[in-house]
Amino acid sequence: MTETVDILACGAHPDDIEIGMGGTIAAYVAKGARVAFLTLTKAELSSNGTVATRQEEAARAAAILGVHARYQLDFPDRGLRDIKDAQLSQIVKLVRALQPQLVFYPHHDRHPDHGHCGQMVKEAVFNAAIRRFATEGVSAHRVKASYAYFINGIPAPSFLTDVSAVYEQKKQALQAYESQFTPADGVSTPLTDAYIDTVIGRDRLLGKEAGVQFAEGFYSDRAPVVANLLEG
Template sequence: MKKDTILAVGAHPDDVEIGMGGTLASHSQNGGHVYICNLTKGELSSNGTVEERQHEAEAAAAIMGVKKRFQLDFSDRSLKCDDSEYFHLITLIRELQPDVVFAPYYEDRHPDHGDCCHLVKEAVFDAGIRKFPGSDLKPHKTSSLYYYFINGFSVPDFFIDISHTQKTKEKALTSYQSQFIKRDGSVRTPLNDRYIESVRARDFLFGKEAGVLFAEGFKKGSPLVFSVVPKRSS
């Protein structure tokens, strides 16, 4: 049986963990393949160094059971399709041939998250074009593109139960000491002002909506299609 492959893309290291760390951990525990791609190194972040954050990202990926994390070299606060790194993203999609790609939802206070959303949507489309320049690999048409929340709080199109992986998600988040922990010399930011608590609260509220303890919410890129009448999972 083919193991479903997920590619989760974030503008910065820690985006994916905030929005869907529990889902990735659950998918990995169930035998699926999980990959993360960070477009930038978050070099403009107020706290921590690029090197420190790279180590934190690797630690978080290991906690969630990620098969491999990829780090591209887009410039922080400059995510554009005409960047040469864009072709690397298309190549990565063709190499991994993911069944599902996740990106940040475009409604978010951080402009990079919205730009990442639109860039990934373009890349998923272009990866399926046979004559698209810049890659010798065969085209790949991804079955599904979904969006996770980082700072926003919109009404989800669907939920994923993470009741059994919420603690794993928070452990992954706490790997980012430079971002979420107020240390000597740190600049105060929304991230080190009880941010993980707010993420937990959102997951709890989504769980209440879904009828479980904790859940992560997602938006869909296109209508969900079923071959039979769907039934609520137990």
């Protein structure tokens, strides 16, 4: 039986979640939250590394961040635009089985798969709450909230999370993806051009905006409600 979690973080490719919100994951795990990762593709079209190597790196990165469980689907890399009902139902069924309070997905950016992944997850979260949307063995579940994280670029965030205390874990999780960021043999890609340094610079810049050392940004379709402004 699938164990329930507090947070489900979704990505199109292994390393998406770590780039966008690895610090936030580590911070919530440190507070006792149970977190699961869901990755839609195995990134089989990546210029460097192999599918097997990428899976090993993803497992190491998840362990560094303290992730409770990692789920890997087999949707086609660069094929997420052509969504099929059966594929969407796989995500719906997992959302219902895991019963997360929060779901995260990639914000749209220069890589089309990120936006398509986000759209699929948003549809799945919506369908998971519909009682008469059929999925065998699991019943409807309504997610408390869902938010988009940023991979490439710095769109205007709806809110930031302070990840200063756990930022070393995020860096270690990114460094686990040696085949993508520091390949010994391979071709030049945007990921091999000091990409981790770029991510660190972005998170440092967002942190400066919030008055902390490092922060990660998120976008919400609905304005989040702050329960107590005195708590900061």
